[in-house]
Amino acid sequence: MHDCREFLLSRRSVRKFSQEPVPEELVEKALDIARFAPSAHNRQPWKFYVVSDKAKLAELAKIHRWSKPIEGAQLAIVVFSDSSVSPESHVVDGSIAATYLWLALHCVGLATVWVYTLNAVQEIRRILGAPDNLYPIAIFPVGFPAEKPPQRPRKSLDELVVRV
Numbered sequence: 068m069h070d071c072r073e074f075l076l077s078r079r080s081v082r083k084f085s086q087e088p089v090p091e092e093l094v095e096k097a098l099d100i101a102r103f104a105p106s107a108h109n110r111q112p113w114k115f116y117v118v119s120d121k122a123k124l125a126e127l128a129k130i131h132r133w134s135k136p137i138e139g140a141q142l143a144i145v146v147f148s149d150s151s152v153s154p155e156s157h158v159v160d161g162s163i164a165a166t167y168l169w170l171a172l173h174c175v176g177l178a179t180v181w182v183y184t185l186n187a188v189q190e191i192r193r194i195l196g197a198p199d200n201l202y203p204i205a206i207f208p209v210g211f212p213a214e215k216p217p218q219r220p221r222k223s224l225d226e227l228v229v230r231v
């Protein structure tokens with residue numbers, strides 16, 4: 068229990084990456100954890116696009132003002148949900164898969180940050196040549212950390228818990 072708490076609370080959003088290459092096996096390991104995410108009816112309506120092409124990374128880094136960390140990353144993984152597989156719940160399912168991948172990257176010792184996608188849906192599809200049934204949930208630039216951010220503040224339980 069304590070290990071689990073330590074694991075979850077030690078994750079940070081990292082936006083600066085070292086130039087050290089990322090071993091393919093680590094990325095594979097993280098993806099192989101993420102695929103175990105739960106989903107409605109176990110439909111698993113998601114795709115993981117692994118982007119290592121520098122030109123595409125540079126384009127993704129420009130989709131909005133908070134996407135810059137992608138530029139300095141060794142690679143990025145874009146999580147898409149598939150509306151043709153699960154028309155009603157693909158966004159929820161895809162978000163769970165994205166969260167699994169986020170934590171799985173932390174688990175294998177890689178750094179990342181969740182980059183927002185919902186204001187650039189068509190642009191992301193265009194850059195990656197993804198079809199319209201795929202909806203971009205999150206972009207994760209991946210690398211080894213070149214910064215050690217402090218924990219960001221969180222609301223207290225008193226503000227968050229309602230007992231009825």
Ligand SMILES: Cc1cc2nc3c(=O)[nH]c(=O)nc-3n(C[C@H](O)[C@H](O)[C@H](O)COP(=O)(O)O)c2cc1C
Binds near residue numbers: 080082133134136216
């Ligand atoms: C849905 C979502 C979208 C986010 N979008 C961005 C983003 O576009 N760029 C960015 O630098 N960080 C982004 N973040 C990271 C948050 O800013 C970060 O998780 C939050 O400040 C808490 O910091 P921590 O992850 O280090 O605990 C996003 C996080 C989530 C969950």
